[in-house]
Amino acid sequence: MSAVVSIAALLVGSGLLLLAGGLHGLLLPLAGLANGFSDASLGLLGTGWAVGYVSGCLAVPVIVKRVGHVRAFGALASLAGISVLLNLLFMDAAVWIVLRAITGFCFSGAAMIVESWLNERSTSETRGRIFGIYTMINLGATTAGQMLLTLGDPTGFFFFVLGSIIYSLSLLPTALSTAASPQPLTQARLDPKKLWRNSPIAVVAVFMVGISNGSFGTLGAVYGLRIGLDVPEIAIMMSLALLAGAVVQIPVGMLSDRLDRRLVLVGLAVTAMSFGSSLSFFGGTDPTLTVLLIAGFGGVVYSMYPVIVAHASDHAEPGDFLRISGGLLLIFGAGTMLGPLLASGLMTFTYPGALFQVTAAAHLSMMLFALWRMRQRASLPQEDKSDFVMAVSTAQITTPETVSLDPRTEVDDTGGEI
Structure with a gap:
């Protein structure tokens, strides 16, 4: 206290x-x-x-x-x-x-x-x-x-x-505040080759999750208005999605600590596609059903990012957690730039539910790549896995300094640079 x-x-x-x-x-x-x-x-x-x-x-x-x-x-x-x-x-x-x-x-x-x-x-x-x-x-x-x-x-x-x-x-x-100013801020630096050598699935998956979460976070409210929800229903819908993401992380984290995290990502991707397909075809038929489906969708997609970071951390060398996680953050940000562009274009020329076709395509790509990688590299022994740590999985809230606060971060001699 x-x-x-x-x-x-x-x-x-x-x-x-x-x-x-x-x-x-x-x-x-x-x-x-x-x-x-x-x-x-x-x-x-x-x-x-x-x-x-x-x-x-x-x-x-x-x-x-x-x-x-x-x-x-x-x-x-x-x-x-x-x-x-x-x-x-x-x-x-x-x-x-x-x-x-x-x-x-x-x-x-x-x-x-x-x-x-x-x-x-x-x-x-x-x-x-x-x-x-x-x-x-x-x-x-x-x-x-x-x-x-x-x-x-x-x-x-x-x-x-x-x-x-x-x-x-x-x-x-x-x-x-009377507290003394802290040390210089952590600087983000991207090293694609090192990230890829560490964990190819983490690189691909975090980019796809950026596309999905960026699309939904930006255009979820637009989807709600287009299918006839009012403003209070949309606010509740988007808030429940975020809160569900926090709650679902608890069982997802426990599961990923016991199983191959790539298998957990595959399961999350399949579940997200199921919720997305339901919203794409049945969203708007009943406001309560739509809000509940969105909550389920948010619970799944907002729990993917910390599983990806944990998987990358499993394969990181001692002292490399800052660099690996910071690089993944920048790739996640690149995905959030692309996702809203793709989703808004498709929604303009088709129908509101096309938003979830974009998220489904991202999750399908992540799932297929994860399944392929599972054939290329065996899972880590249980004793070599790092701990899962709950994290806010939107680029809106995650920065390199968030990574520095993560309890998995180890002190290194790089001067704070990622």
Whole structure:
């Protein structure tokens, strides 16, 4: 408890940041549809976010090195709040795409700064508990942000202003903190050859999961509106998907610690395709059934990422967890750039349920590659496997500093670079 109390201000700042992010992320597609934006434009919002988010993971450490943690966090949180207000002032799809990229950049940088402080304040004895509390707060805050939209009309100005206010509030805990600034931020670096040698299935699977989760996270609300759900139902639907992903990770993690993790991924992929097919063909026939199917789909797809990271960790050399996981994060981000583009294009020319045809194609590709790899490499002995660690499996919440907080991270002599 003393460790938690010492970082309470940072946890509050992180919670406010994710609260604003959850609200903002669901608000834009709903408001965009109300203002006549095309499905393709809304898909580009997701791509813009992913481009900005990955760019922030790469560039913000350099900014922090020049101006310091507190100044950088204040600038990023303020710019994110300004971007929300500019969304309100300029009801234009092209402007929104650019603003969404700026918000993604600011959001990832601000999250990295908070996480670096948490990492600095944790010890080998408290790291696991702090990581778990941090993960739960982020999930709860993101869900609460989405559920705020049940309180009013997303087409007015209220939620844009509220989102900007919450972004601004998130900078207060770090601005007023008396704790010394932490060490330089972790920098992400991609080494494709090393990643591939470590685990080909992890590389392919994390890219496919990025396509699937990026498509669903960006266009799930669009799908809901297209099939006739109202705003409260959509908010509940997207929130249940995220919460189900957290709950399902518990049995999935236990199973993957006992079986070949590739076999677990195959099972998750088949289950995701089953839920996706049901939503593709039967979504909209009954609102309650649709929401429940989405919850099941979210439970499966949001539990894949930590299984992939655990599998890659099984084969990583000592001291390489940071580099391997950080590289997978960038590949995941690349998938989230491509997924919304593919899904929005298909939805534009066919029907709303085509969203789940894109996710099914990604899961089928992952399943087939996993089955092939199982014939090429035997599974690890049980005693050589690393521990499964629950993680938030959306690029919106995961940064290189999240990887640094992971209790599996070992201290190495690389100066913090991934």
